[in-house]
Amino acid sequence: MMDSEDQGVEEAHLYASKEEMENLVLDDPLSSKSYSNYRSAVSTLSDNQHPLSPSIAVTPADSDPLLAPPHYGEFGNPSAPDNSYIDPPSYGDAIFSPFNENNGNDVNVVDSPSQSSGSSPSFSRSSSGSEYLKITVSNPVKEQETSNSFVPGSNTYVTYLITTRTNIPDFGASEFSVRRRFRDIVTLSDRLAESYRGFFIPPRPDKSIVESQVMQKQEFVEQRRVALEKYLRRLAAHPVIMKSDEFKAFLQVQGKLPLPTTTDVTSRVLDGAAKLPKQLLGDSVIAPNEVVQPAKGGRDFMRLLKEFKQSMVNDWGSSKPPVAEEDKEFLEKKEKLQELELQIANASRQAESLVKSQQDMGETMGELGLAFIKLTKFENEEAVLNSQRVRATDMKSLATGAVKASRFHRELNAQTVKHLDTLHEYLGLMLAVHGAFSDRSSALLTVQTLISELSSLQSRAEKLEAASSKIFGGDKSRISKLEELKETIRITEDAQHVATREYERIKENNRTELERLDRERQADFLNMLKGFVVNQVGYAEKIADVWTKVAEDTSRYVNDDST
């Protein structure tokens, strides 16, 4: 169906007169791309705005929308056909001026167009009103790996220019740029996950497993650029992470990213292998410094095994684990969040289908208009009788109305996409929540494991003590074993204290983050609703005006005034 509709539009272009075509400009990227895919609708929005940004002289915040209605697809403005994607929100705002006070909280106000990549409700809201951290990702460039590769051109990768503008003193500068590649993002993300356990850390863009050829295609690079920008902006919106060392280093330090890569960290596989024999002999110890991280593969083989055993005991054992998740409030919250996630996902899906329907409506309305333009032209050319000319005029009125309405429908839709994108954003955030909750449970598991470990060590020590006390004068070998055991117990106690502290810390992080989530979600959802509603009202009114005029033009045919 899509094909024939596209075709119809193309055909219409052949027939309609040149002058009419200039005014119509219906062949915009948004209509010809796959509009049924919500995501690509959003990304094509961002496609549009880059080439357009130079031509937009006025930002919505500055312009008086009442003076600027000509932007809205009126005939005679062929030079800026897609201006409409930027302007209308402020029209709605100004007329209904309900909520535009919120400092950048206003989802309708798009950030200064030259920077914007059309992404989402501005998540650059700041927790303390005047702080400002604005990140832009641009200028992808292909670079060569200067490694010892024998095959020329095989190790090319893309770097992106990351520009930051801020007034936060911690950064020491107000504007700066670095070049980073995708691998650096992965590193940043991994290091943040380690340092900020329990926090709702926005998930990073996916690594893509595609051929290197595809990697270099412009569309792919552009998609990635958009994704990176979104990710960094979300990080910047997190009150704690935005000030983290890792983030700062990422944004500011020139040259190579000064963070240990994940391969560095897990290259302690070698260490792990060396430890293995000792571990297998059963004398392994979980060191205090290690318990602040969950057990990872390789080096923490023994620990993994123990924690696994513990989790089995938790699930299937007859007695309660030594420390359990008792925070009722937390458990209730967790359940609620699961339900919420379900509903957000559902709403997000329905939002997609709503967007598609709105898009289709606009397109078909436009096609109808074009068909009548052709008819108008035809009647005018072939007119023998005056009644034909009159009819041609009426048809033109209808056609004009339909084309205008079509444009409004599609503008409405572009804005709707932006507003309802909030739902999508929160789905992504739910992933972060899962991550934080699993930090908590793995930390708990570590504590439980250590406590079990401790109690078994202690009972061994007791046994040993009892046995050696029976022998008069002491048992040299038993005594030395006991010494070792007591040493192990001390270390394990330390580890347990550290682990418990870590667990409590993560619990606290969870708690503050949950509060923040609730607060911000309420605000964001409310903004979304407002934006959506105001948008609908604004455009419905404009569309009503268009059709009212056509009705007036044709009112002489009907005597009654029935509504």
Added chain:
Amino acid sequence: MTMNPTNASLSGSMQSPRSQSSQPFLSVSVTDPVKLGNGVQAYISYRVITQTNFPDYQGPEKIVIRRYSDFVWLHDRLFEKYKGIFIPPLPEKSAVEKFRFSAEFIEMRRQALDIFINRIASHHELQQSEDLRTFLQADEEAMERFRAQESGIFKKKPSDLMQIFKDVQSKVSDVVLGKEKPVEESTPEYEKMKHYIFELENHLAEAQKHAYRLVKRHRELGQSLSDFGKAVKLLGDCEGNALGKAFSELGAKSETLSIKLQKEQAYQILMNFEEPLKDYVRAVQSIKATIAERANAFRRQCELAETMKLKEINLDKLTLTRSDKVAEAQHEYNELKVESEQAAQTFETIVRLMNEEMVRFQEQKTKDMGIAFHEFAKGQARLANGIADAWRSLIPKLESCSSS
């Protein structure tokens, strides 16, 4: 009796019985569709109410029951008898089985039949037709008899008509392309008219296609709004508190608008915009049928003229040779002359009528379209305003949410 504005102006009938009772009037309405019969034999019957002061009619009011095939009978009879006149078109004959008895289809057909009969009733020549009188006045059994009688003798099979269309079409294009064929009339004005009619059908068909799609879009958007509304309500239940209520109200509004869009607006566009366009297409097709008739008449006239010439030559020859076949030949010749004159007369009548009809047609269509556009625009404006009002009513509530 349902005379909606669309109807009234379309038919242009002189139909206000109360005023000007001295003026002749004929007003008809097709109402009250009822399904009769069972299974495959099932059909819809309509009440046809005639109000008139015509002398030959049983006045002031007469009610008969008619079915679709009765209308077809009338149409075909008129087509046969009134060559040159654009007989008002009928709604399509068959429909997909399951759709045939849907409320929408039945109403569309009823409306179309009502318009059909009123156009005939208000046409100054067609309204004089005896067949019309039969249709409007005869009782049901008589009607059935008439209907059965005619099927075989006068009824042109659709395939015949199709063939004629094709011939006319190819001949038109031949002429347009410059390949002149002697047996076709080809005055520049007539060529222009034929070209116009054929092109017009294409343009109209496209417009109608998009109009139909637009109806679908309204239904689809309605469905999406309904689904979206439900999802939003569920989300609201999760949130609780003021925000939750806001979600719920928004969801409810969305569902309300869905009904507006799906049921009301889509239906309105279907009946008052898409159907008139379809009707326009049918009218153009009817003109094409008349064009075919004209071509036949022209051909017949030419053939007879040719035959006459030959007969004349023959007659002269026979006269010269003092053959005893002269009388016979003379007789034949005279008969032929009459026929030939009749054929010429028929043809000329068609030409004259067609010219008049074209003027009428163009004027009528301008009016029809004007009304259709007006109704469409009014409907769209009403819908848009309704949408704006519905969403606007939520704003104060949303406002109060943020301040709390």
